[in-house]
Amino acid sequence: MTTAALRRALTDPGPPPLPERAARLLEELGAPPRLAAHLRAVHGVAAELVAWAAERHPSLGVDPEAVLFGAATHDIGKALHPAELSGPGGEHEPAGYALLRERGVEERLARFARTHASWDGPDIGVDDLLVSLADKVWKGKRVPDLEGRIVDALVAASGAEPWQAFMDLDDVCDRLAAGADRRLAFQSAYPVTG
Template identity: 35%
Template sequence: MEQQSITFESVQDSYKLLQNLGASPHLMQHVKLVGEAAELLILQFQQLDISFDSDWIRLGVVFHDVGKILYPSELIKKGNEHETAGEILLLSHGIDPKIARCCRSHGQWQQIECDFEELVVALADNLWKGKRNTELENKVLTKVANMCHQDYWNIFIGLDSGFEKIAAQGDLRLSRSITT
C-alpha cells in the first residue's frame, strides 16, 4: 500500500517536523537564514509574474539540509553525505518525494536536472551567506528568461542586481548564525 505524503499548513509546521526529527539549534537557525534569502528571491520572481510554487521553495529551504541531523559535522565542515541521507530520512517520514529530492538537488544541481524551484533553493543556500555562484545564477536566469519568454540579458539586468543585494547582506546573516 502506498504511503500518503505529509502536507504542511505552514512553514511553522515544517519547522516543527524538523525539530521532531532532531534538528539542532544550529540547523534550525541555518534554515531560517536561508529562508530569509529565499523570501527575497521569491519577491523578485513574483514581480516578473511567472508561475512557480513559492510554498514548495519554502519547504525545500526548511528540509534541504535535514540530513545534517545524521551528519552534524557537516554543519561546520564541507561534506555531502547529508544529501542522500536527508532524502532517505524525509521519505521514511512520509514527505513528498519531490520535496525530499531537494536534499540532493540543492547540492547536486550541476549533476542532475533540476526544476526552477530546486534551483531557487540552491541559489538561496548560496546567497544567504554572501556567496555568488555564476554558474548557478546563469541556470536560474536562463529558466526565468524561458518562463517569461524574454531575452536572457533583459532578465539578467533586473535579477543580477537583486542577487547582489541579497548577497551583500550575507555578513549580517552570518553574524546571526550559530557557529558551535
C-alpha cells in the first residue's frame, strides 16, 4: 500500500529516482517513507560511482544494473524491521535478502541486501564493494578498510600504481561526501513511519 508520504519520498525532487522495479517493491511493501528516501540517496551516490568507474576505470568490470539495483534495495529488509531505520541492528540484512528472493529477484541482484555491511566477507566482488561504499559515503562517512579493498581492485584491474588508484578513489569520495548534508536533509524530511 502506497501512502502519500511514501509516494513523495519516491518522486519528490532530489536524488535520482529508483529503478522502477525497486520502487514498485517498496510500494507493494508499504515501506516507510524514510527508507525510500534513504534508498534514493544511496542509489544516487551509486549512480555517480558507476559513472566514475565507467569513465575512469572501465577495466574494473562493474555491472551497472547490479550496483544500481543493489543500492536501491540494500536496506529493503528495514521495511520488515523499521526500528533499524533509527537504531542499530542487522536483522534487516537476511530479511531483505529473503524478501527479494521470495519476490523473484535473482541472486545477482538480491545479494546486496546481505552483503552491503560485510565487504570483508568471502565472495565479495567489486559491485558489492561499490554498493557498500555508496552506503557509507552518501552521509560523508569514510571507511579506510573498505576503500582499501576498492583500491586493490582498481590496481588489479588496471595495473595502476596503488597511489594513483588511491588518489583517484579519494577524489571521487571527497566529491561525493561534500553532498552529504543535502542528502541527509532529504532523508530527514520524510517520516520513519508511514
